[in-house]
Amino acid sequence: MRGARIRGRLAARGLLLNLAVGLVAVGLNSDPPVRQATGPLLPIVLWCCLAIFAFDWMRHVRRAGAHAGAWLRSLSGLIETLSVVAVPIAFLLGAAEPWLAGTLWVLRLIPASPSLGQLGRVLSTERRALSGVGTLFVIVLVLSAAMMHAIEGSGQPTVFGTLPGALWWSVVTLTTTGYGDVVPHAGLGKLVAAWVMMSGLCVFGLLTGILATGFAAESRRQDFLRSWELVRHVPFFASLSQSGIADLARSLRRWDAAENVVVVRRGRRGDSMYFVVSGEVEVEVDPPVRIGPGGFFGEMALLGEGVRTATVTTTRPSTLLVLDIADFRTMMALHPELASAVESAARQRAAWTEAK
Amino acid sequence: MRGARIRGRLAARGLLLNLAVGLVAVGLNSDPPVRQATGPLLPIVLWCCLAIFAFDWMRHVRRAGAHAGAWLRSLSGLIETLSVVAVPIAFLLGAAEPWLAGTLWVLRLIPASPSLGQLGRVLSTERRALSGVGTLFVIVLVLSAAMMHAIEGSGQPTVFGTLPGALWWSVVTLTTTGYGDVVPHAGLGKLVAAWVMMSGLCVFGLLTGILATGFAAESRRQDFLRSWELVRHVPFFASLSQSGIADLARSLRRWDAAENVVVVRRGRRGDSMYFVVSGEVEVEVDPPVRIGPGGFFGEMALLGEGVRTATVTTTRPSTLLVLDIADFRTMMALHPELASAVESAARQRAAWTEAK
Amino acid sequence: MRGARIRGRLAARGLLLNLAVGLVAVGLNSDPPVRQATGPLLPIVLWCCLAIFAFDWMRHVRRAGAHAGAWLRSLSGLIETLSVVAVPIAFLLGAAEPWLAGTLWVLRLIPASPSLGQLGRVLSTERRALSGVGTLFVIVLVLSAAMMHAIEGSGQPTVFGTLPGALWWSVVTLTTTGYGDVVPHAGLGKLVAAWVMMSGLCVFGLLTGILATGFAAESRRQDFLRSWELVRHVPFFASLSQSGIADLARSLRRWDAAENVVVVRRGRRGDSMYFVVSGEVEVEVDPPVRIGPGGFFGEMALLGEGVRTATVTTTRPSTLLVLDIADFRTMMALHPELASAVESAARQRAAWTEAK
């Protein structure tokens, strides 16, 4: 099963590489001189990329088996299908630059990026407030365009002569992009423009305030959920009450460490302790000690002088839970049973390093 | 009464559509070639939109009855009146483009958008701090304009020759819009400009910080209020102490689901449970079970394997309270009486799906 | 004493008006055609404004008496002195536009704006983190300017030919102002520019994040302090424990209401109750009831149907403490002694409105 997971990860990296190569090739292919200079190279690369995506699509469909229909209707399936059929369809329709449809491949990043879902949830939770900001945006946009059309319309008829033209100026100014292709000349127009720019700052500030609030809530929730699941697998916490586990889950941060990663280094200042959820670490004392799932380490620096007394390295890919010193102190203060368990373990371990 | 509510919602949608059509027509009408090409079409559309607004205004006045005077003086009444009389007044005054006054129709979005009130409250709560930022803005604006006028006035007399002209540059730069129509040439002027741009970033950062802080507080308050009202209608929570209800109200999120909406789907991962405040849902087990106001569902995925054991669909428009898994765990830990009630209900229900 | 306070407020408003008139006159005076057209008007206005500032300065010095020296060295004193002597000094030095020094009058807004001090404290508390962002800003600025000078220096020697010239481009781009007067032409230069713009977004995001964090902390602290002082003057809270007062002080918001302000209106929905710290309000029942310092009102809507049962108006300028419904519920749940006191008062008062 581990082999399958590694194969899966390699396949994911391969597809990302294929995506990068494909997008660069699409970009170069859009430049006629480059296209002529490289001869048949670019089309070959592009067809190869497309073939790989098509092969991956077929692999997914076959693996889904009976669920193939459901997978094809899922977001992930729709995007993969689109990335396979977009270019052939462009060729069939006789588009001037059929490979331009290859830019749709970039959508494959959506299912590949887990944190996009998080951002999506923030936008969805705050949709009411965001719609309020959107309304504000539209009102300022329309009224400022109407004012500018009335004020500058006669002076600059080509750009402010129509309401849609004035709207272009409004959107460029309200987002504080400010191309400068259309600029008010009259004094009154400049006053309106100053008001639009300041409204832009406010709209922007409100938008950011809403997203910051939503993101803080979502981030708290995610961390809690991830930790809660893991805490249940650490026997050491079995003695904790339900509310103690909730406290702890709020404090822990997950860390997926690769193989042979140095987690703590002897002599460095330490400001966190670690619980092993899966995998294994080796403490470099004499003789070396291995700590497996359910064990913990790094508590000695937090209890003592703040300096790591031994180097600890992962022996295989491991999932660790990191407890920060600030939260460590709070947890120890609130849960004496945890404190005494950690301290007795630390006393016992002190022998390892002293012996050395 | 339900028919009346549906009629009300249809009327609101119709007015929004009318607003959209009207604004597009106003926009197209401002473009002479389009106006000539479409002949009498645009005026007809515009007069129809105006007529619909006038009809809606009359309906409101008649329905308000004795309170008509009060309604006309309210924000909503003022805006509706304005949207009816603006265009006729523009015609009476012999404006060059009377239909341009139709852009004022966009103000009708203000009473239609409930979350604008929320933003307004944030701005009002933070008005002291915002006025501080405004003062900072004005000071930087005036001083930088004076400096630029002194430095660049002789070199670029047409744009920096007067203080108001230099103010235009200042506001464009301080909001980081940067049209580029007016740019300092002297070295000293560029130094001043760099200072103004960096001040712009700081002003912007302060503004956003203030609005983010205010929005977080307002958002917390809103959610609490909405939940509190609803929690009181769920008999299941009757056993909770006052502080337990306050805790719960802080955690719950309201969801107004339409008819035939799938709330949870069998086999999907579940991370929240639901309380029915009004309406009804159907659990797709054999035979189907219906849960009405005061009931709850979705707790089994939170207590067990995290996978939904049955699909649940609304049978009519329903108001649900959503309890997130993170808050669910905390609530169960803090309120054992709630935990045992939920668990006994879950045990009883397990039979439904097992039987199936 | 009350007369003195009103006189003080009038004087403050008069000075603000004088400041506004003075700044507009300085602005107009900088425009030669306007100066010629208005003849001796502008100089007269300007000299009057200066005279008023000088008179105000003398009044302050005389009132400070023995402390005049200390006042002159304080921020407020320095700014007032500067606003008086700047223009005469400019005349003495034979400046081309002596009245331009009048723009320094805008600094008088600093002592007049209490919330600027709050922003100053935020900047001071977060100065360590802000200096980190500043360092990041400088590093990106210098390195990007060096790169652009190396890349574009030969192609566009007039603008990228020197490092200071390239720095101008960097600062315009890094603050995302983007005048467009200097733009990279080479492909590599555009890549560097893209990196600078994205760094600009990050620098901006960090800056805003820091200020938002600092502002949230400062804002919490201010509100607490202001409420704490006031809570001590309300006898009703005497029964509360120290931690109860701390809880309450965190929840209350101060409101300085003018005379004859309608605080709550009969029939409206109510979502807060009020404590009178100073001043007096009148409850419009029959016969009217007056509530003075230490009293409270508005609790009936929170306990009952959520609708105000009587209109309450201030009879003189009053300071009220506003307790939001969300915090009201929490306070009542946590402090039963407060809850029973409020409820017994409400029962007693219900008679007033029923009688009516």
Place this chain on the structure above:
Amino acid sequence: MRGARIRGRLAARGLLLNLAVGLVAVGLNSDPPVRQATGPLLPIVLWCCLAIFAFDWMRHVRRAGAHAGAWLRSLSGLIETLSVVAVPIAFLLGAAEPWLAGTLWVLRLIPASPSLGQLGRVLSTERRALSGVGTLFVIVLVLSAAMMHAIEGSGQPTVFGTLPGALWWSVVTLTTTGYGDVVPHAGLGKLVAAWVMMSGLCVFGLLTGILATGFAAESRRQDFLRSWELVRHVPFFASLSQSGIADLARSLRRWDAAENVVVVRRGRRGDSMYFVVSGEVEVEVDPPVRIGPGGFFGEMALLGEGVRTATVTTTRPSTLLVLDIADFRTMMALHPELASAVESAARQRAAWTEAK
């Protein structure tokens, strides 16, 4: 040892000055006219700066002794080495402007700025969410470039004729920089541009929201850690329970005051009390009282009338812990043993000032 610390601080300031001088010289040296006008001055300054950096590097290597290898591989060592060898290497490679490599000296600010590490930790903690925003950024970038290439490619072939060219426009617009060198002309192109600008606002808002959330968490953690260490050295807090210390550590702010700094001034309003961690302060009563490590002062203003009763000055560089009035009140309420200790000390001290 104190002499060594002062020497260390002087050396750090000297190096910062050297850095500033060096960077200005590099800037001036890049300007051919300036270079010619100043003759041999600039090269002399530059070589001196380089020599000082080289000398500092040698001093560091010698001081590191056996750990020299480790130091050279650390971030600090790499940057110092780079700042010494960059210019000589540029000379050896025969670069057109070898001194341009001197801009790399600015990297020396990184190890010199402790708060950059804090920002780095924020970016690292939030890397998952930031990668989500980055993905969103890339998707909007690629798709908008493809659309603009298709729409405007024929109309403006020089700027939108190739996909990389259109990407330049996309990045300038999406970051809301808006140079204005490339602007859509077609109506459809302007619609796409408006969408890109609004996406830019959202991307920016999400970025800021993430960084604000991360910074708030990191800032809380830092303050806690710094205070915790210090609280342990104040004997006055020995009576506090573990959770009391955790509470206190969350409230205190560290202040490193120089010698002869006035900490509180008689007659001013006071809103915080101070604990002396190291150093010493003198209370200006008659006779003067000195308070050393473990002592505290400033509590009388918080307990009494809010006005400082005596001036307190540091007699040497001191580390103080500042307890804000808001937190003071909460701490006193929650920890009666602390309250009584502070109050008894205050009563005793009242004699000092009364005697005076």
